[in-house]
Amino acid sequence: MPNILVVEDSPTMRQLISFAIKRVPNSRVIEATDGVDALKKLSSEKVDLILADINMPVMDGLKLVSLVRSNASYKDIPIIIVTTEGAEEDKKRALAIGANAYLPKPIQTQELIKLVNSYLPA
Amino acid sequence: MDKDTIITSKADEFLQMFKKGEEFTKELLKENEKLRFKIAQLSETMARTGDEARIKIYEDRIALLEEEVKSLRERFMQVEQENKDFASKYVEVEEENNNLANLYVASYQLHSTLDFSEVLRIVLEIVINLIGAEKFAVLLIDDKTNEMVPVCTEGMTLSDAPKVRIGDGTIGSVAKEGESYFAYDLSSEVFNPLEPIVCIPLKIKEHVIGVITIYKLLVQKAGFSNVDYELFNLLAGHAATAIFSSRMYTQSERKLTTIQSFLDLLKEKPKK
Known part of the structure; x- marks a missing residue:
């Protein structure tokens, strides 16, 4: 059963993403409200994929990506950035830090599910 | 008439009869030849008629199969179209579903x-x-x-x-x-x-x-x-x-x- 960590400060978006991911067979959603909360969840749960926002309080998504990539235990977990920042330079920066994919909001559910499926272990 | 003359005339009669017999035999032989030829012709025609009948059967069968292929092709196209309709309906339903999820949330x-x-x-x-x-x-x-x-x-x-x-x-x-x-x-x-x-x-x-x-x-x-x-x-x-x-x-x-x-x-x- 793949565990998907959704890191998002907006409850509306958390609920919407969780709703969408329910359609990924056998998946389980773990929710985190910011980067620090996400690191806590990573230390206590086995995570197969991270969906993270960029603009979050306490610790933003880019900082989370760099910390995950520098940690030997989590460095191979795929990360998809889901953000309102739609400029090309934002995307380049996120991918350069180590994010695997970049999805600007407002999200298209089918696109999100397709992307999630492509990064989950077969 | 003396005895020799009678013998000669009977010999002539016999010879004429013999000649007629010969001619008749020749005619029979000719007739036989003709009949043989006709028989050969007839058996050839019969053989040809058999092939034509078979060809006709095959042609009918081909026509039937062609008709079947045509109807299958039409059915295939119909099913393909139905599939396309279902696929586009699925996309529509999926989109509607997502929209409803957004509205619900x-x-x-x-x-x-x-x-x-x-x-x-x-x-x-x-x-x-x-x-x-x-x-x-x-x-x-x-x-x-x-x-x-x-x-x-x-x-x-x-x-x-x-x-x-x-x-x-x-x-x-x-x-x-x-x-x-x-x-x-x-x-x-x-x-x-x-x-x-x-x-x-x-x-x-x-x-x-x-x-x-x-x-x-x-x-x-x-x-x-x-x-x-x-x-x-x-x-x-x-x-x-x-x-x-x-x-x-x-x-x-x-x-x-x-x-x-x-x-x-x-x-x-x-x-x-």
Whole structure:
């Protein structure tokens, strides 16, 4: 059963993403409200994929990506950035830090599910 | 007649008879030859007739098979078309499903709290994340002044947002008429607080309590889709009731606390 960590400060978006991911067979959603909360969840749960926002309080998504990539235990977990920042330079920066994919909001559910499926272990 | 003459005439007779017999035999042989030839011809014709019949059978069968192939091809095309229809219907249903999920989440979140500031935060979240607006404001009508005042903004400060009298300009007209406004050009870069690209009335039935004014969309948002218009409709109704009821609740809570404190004060008799 793949565990998907959704890191998002907006409850509306958390609920919407969780709703969408329910359609990924056998998946389980773990929710985190910011980067620090996400690191806590990573230390206590086995995570197969991270969906993270960029603009979050306490610790933003880019900082989370760099910390995950520098940690030997989590460095191979795929990360998809889901953000309102739609400029090309934002995307380049996120991918350069180590994010695997970049999805600007407002999200298209089918696109999100397709992307999630492509990064989950077969 | 002497004896020799008689013998000679009988010999001649015999010879003539013999010649006739010979001729007859020759004729029979010729007839036989002719009949043999006819028999050969007939058997050849018969053999040929058998092939033709077989060819005819094969031709009929080919025609039948061709007919069958044609009908199968037509059925295949029909099924293919049905498949295409089903696929496009599936996409439509999927899209509708996603739209309903968006509307459900937005509605659920709007009615999940009675805290006024939290409701405003949820309205902001919906407009940013689900609609894709970058710069916008929520204006509510102040019943005392009959003027709309900004209560929260995104991408701009509260002081940048306008105060508008009902009936004045685009925003005031939306509040007065209760009809949404969408500018022709959604990509306008010039910021004019009185000229939003979208203005949505917040209505409880026909009573307008305020408006949402959008000035700029996110860079990746080119235009509005069907679900966006549904979300605008949802915001017009559900956000209005959520804002109104939470504001009433917050005010009544505050009043209740004040009255309770006052009653507590009255209960406490001064000690002399």
